[in-house]
Amino acid sequence: MSLEPRGQFGSKIGAVLVAAGSAVGLGNIWRFPYVMGENGGAAFLLVYIACILFIGLPIMLAEFSVGRATKKNSVGAYKMLDKKWTLLGYSGMLASFFIMCFYLVVAGWTAYYLVSSVSGELSQYSSAVEYQQVFDNLMSNPWLLVLYTWIFVIATHIIVSKGVTKGIERISKILMPVLFIILIVLAVNSLMMPGSEEGVRFMFEPDFSKITPKVVIQALGQAFFSLSIASGCLITYASYFDRKTSLRAIAFQVTILDTLVALLAGLIIFPACFSVGVKAGVGEELVFVTLPAIFNQMPGSMVWSSVFFLLLVIAAITSTIAQHEVVTSYFIDEWKMSRRKATMLTTLFAGTLGTIAALSLGVWSGYTIFDLRFFDILDKFTANVLLPLGGFFTTIYVGWKMDRKMLVNEITSDGALKKTLLTTIIFLLKYLCPLMMLIIVLDSLGLY
Numbered sequence: 156m157s158l159e160p161r162g163q164f165g166s167k168i169g170a171v172l173v174a175a176g177s178a179v180g181l182g183n184i185w186r187f188p189y190v191m192g193e194n195g196g197a198a199f200l201l202v203y204i205a206c207i208l209f210i211g212l213p214i215m216l217a218e219f220s221v222g223r224a225t226k227k228n229s230v231g232a233y234k235m236l237d238k239k240w241t242l243l244g245y246s247g248m249l250a251s252f253f254i255m256c257f258y259l260v261v262a263g264w265t266a267y268y269l270v271s272s273v274s275g276e277l278s279q280y281s282s283a284v285e286y287q288q289v290f291d292n293l294m295s296n297p298w299l300l301v302l303y304t305w306i307f308v309i310a311t312h313i314i315v316s317k318g319v320t321k322g323i324e325r326i327s328k329i330l331m332p333v334l335f336i337i338l339i340v341l342a343v344n345s346l347m348m349p350g351s352e353e354g355v356r357f358m359f360e361p362d363f364s365k366i367t368p369k370v371v372i373q374a375l376g377q378a379f380f381s382l383s384i385a386s387g388c389l390i391t392y393a394s395y396f397d398r399k400t401s402l403r404a405i406a407f408q409v410t411i412l413d414t415l416v417a418l419l420a421g422l423i424i425f426p427a428c429f430s431v432g433v434k435a436g437v438g439e440e441l442v443f444v445t446l447p448a449i450f451n452q453m454p455g456s457m458v459w460s461s462v463f464f465l466l467l468v469i470a471a472i473t474s475t476i477a478q479h480e481v482v483t484s485y486f487i488d489e490w491k492m493s494r495r496k497a498t499m500l501t502t503l504f505a506g507t508l509g510t511i512a513a514l515s516l517g518v519w520s521g522y523t524i525f526d527l528r529f530f531d532i533l534d535k536f537t538a539n540v541l542l543p544l545g546g547f548f549t550t551i552y553v554g555w556k557m558d559r560k561m562l563v564n565e566i567t568s569d570g571a572l573k574k575t576l577l578t579t580i581i582f583l584l585k586y587l588c589p590l591m592m593l594i595i596v597l598d599s600l601g602l603y
Contacts (some may be wrong), residue, residue, distance in 0.1 A: 160321025176473030195365030206378035217219040217553035220565035222393025228484040229387035247387030250541035255478035262471035269464035277371030338419040349428030385545030387481040539599040547592035554585035
């Protein structure tokens, strides 16, 4: 037994917002728009929504079932169900830990840009070239990189240390509504810009000729990563659900909220880009180089820039909380630690590796392994190995190995809910989901 009783979410709305917070992050607001911009706009969006509904939603439901059935962290869950599959639990836990280590660094960038926006520093510049120089200066300043990384390390630690109900659930009930309000305000502002209708058409008028195998793989990958599949987050959070919680309802609500955030992010970025004549698919520098230049052309640029980077900070903290809790829960369950000790140990490990990852972008950039900096190693190992393989084997286990009665009981809340779509869900988990996950694995390994 662990040293303290296992936590449980205090309300259904709290469970939904916490689970949504684990999925909603920089992937929705930073990655989704530029990937969509690079892959055909509305055509990509159609494929992405199909992937969310037929692949993402069933796998999310599967991971929820594993978590609530066992009331364990990702490692303990698979160990309890079948010791032969324990390695799958470790894969999810390690993926979440490694993601957290480099995510804390990127989150630190958002905090730096928020401070720079509020102080008026960003409004001093006018061109993308100047904003590129701002970003390059940040990368070359080890003190700033480490300082802002640790700001997020400490903030995440404080929230997780307060526990499931008083820490994670309470902050999610505050931050997630604020996040949606900011998204809506920014989207309305972008839609009011001259020429914004071109950006809306780009998002919602599909050119079906642009749907290619590459676009399908990109959409599938974005859907997979956006929902935090195979990272241990969904299993860990579901272990805090009570028996009355409808897993089908919460999975559907989370996917809707996650997709809505991505769409709102698109409505912020694409109308603004088209309004000022900037190419929609400008790549990863979109948020930190292109958008500040666009904001500077708006009336009240300092305000809009500050509000946008506040949005990114909120999205980042909801994700780092989830990733931290995955590892903290592992230490509590498997090492029989108190939450205080488990949280501290996780924070120290993540902060140390996060510091190394931050420095590897600048002063330690010359130290590489296979021409990869430490930051890139954490990123690529999780994105190309742990997450795809974890997702594939998750579908194999739940679809083919998990006790069918247990799975049915979880999906129907012990028979309290009708078995509507149950046959379809199980069919997707057994056949379509493993096939699509295999495609992601082959693509990530460069074999497809």
